[in-house]
Amino acid sequence: MAPSLHRPQRLVADLPRLVLLGLLGLLFLMPYLWMVSVSLKPMDEVWRATLSLIPETLAIDKNYGRVFREVPIGRYLLNGVIVCAGILAFQLVFAIPAGYALAKLNFRGRDTLFAFVMLGLLIPAQVPAIPLYIAFAGTGLLNSYAALIAPSTISVFAIFMFRQFFRAMPDEMIQAARMDGLGEWSIVWRIVLPNAWPAATAFAIFSVVAHWNDLFWPLIAVSGKGELATPALGVIYFRTEEAGDDFGALMAAATLTTLPLVAAFLLAQRRFVEGITMTGLKG
Structure with missing residues (x-):
């Protein structure tokens, strides 16, 4: 009975915070x-002087129909899935063992190596773009999935994030696995990884959002209006060549390309919050 009596008081106390949020x-x-x-x-409502979120006349067939008729939006979305999934898979394969080594293994130069990881966070993606372009052009890998995926396969942010998460894991669990005869690789994939899904899910959201919306590198690696355009690049193609000043159709294309991100976040939001909470910023 007592908790139920205090519940309205808690709601009243939390009301300002809830309203602000x-x-x-x-x-x-x-x-x-x-x-x-x-x-x-429709276009006449877009250019009106008054602002209104609710349309007076729906132009779904005109705007969304134009997107599906004039650009291969399905292909662009598929390319985004392939590129983001490939990048995320490689990032996890490299970052989980590296984060485990920096968090749980004692070896000479560990702190120095972690300092280089932190320095890597300060290097913007534009800095290595020209050397990467020259390397891919020299090997003939431009206009390929490899050119879109390879430059992002190692993420220093992922290494940092998993290192912080693994530092919070109890050392007793690792020691017990070693006493049972498991090697370090077996510990990583059989003990550490099953407990790292919250952090992996949180990082997956960061990674997918960043590379799904990335325009800088795909604009360099993919030339022409080809079949390898990612969603962000596909919207640019649609804007410059097809939509013109038809902002209704342009916003329809943008909505279609961002909808998978919204759906993915809604499905993974609980794990995302859990992963961010458990990762923390332990030194």
């Missing part, structure tokens, strides 16, 4: 809501 969430959500709203409007 709700307003901030709505503020960050407004650009996406406006994009969806414009994708449903």
Whole structure:
């Protein structure tokens, strides 16, 4: 009975915080809501002086139909799935053992190696772009999935994130596995990895969002309006060649390319929050 009596008081005490969080969430959500709203409007409503989220006349067939008729949007989305899945798989394969070694193994130069990992976080993607382009051009790998995936296979952010997560794992569990005769590789894949799914899910969200929306490197690695365009590059093609000033169709294309990200985050949000909470920032 006592907890039920205190529940209204807790709700009243939390109300200002909930209202503030709700307003901030709505503020960050407004650009996406406006994009969806414009994708449903005819052109005469888009250019009106008054702003309204709810369309008076739906132009779904015109805007979304034009996207499906004039650009291979399905192919662009498939390319995004292939590229993001390939990048994420390689990043996890490299980052999990590296993070485990930096967190749980004692070897000479470990702190120095971790310092280089931290320095790697400071290097923007634009710095190695020209050497990578020259290397891929020299090997004939431009305009291929390899050119889109290979430069991002090693993520220093993933190594840092898993290192922080593994430092929070109890050493007793690792020691017990060693006493049972497991080698370090077996410990990584049979003991550590099953317990690292929250961190892996959190990093997967970061990785997929970053590379799904990446325009810089695909614009360099893929030339022409080919079949290897990623979603962000596909929207650029549609904007420059097909849509023109038809912002309703352009926003329809943008909505279709961002919808998989929204769905993926909604499905993985619990694991994402759990992974971020458990990773922390232990020194």
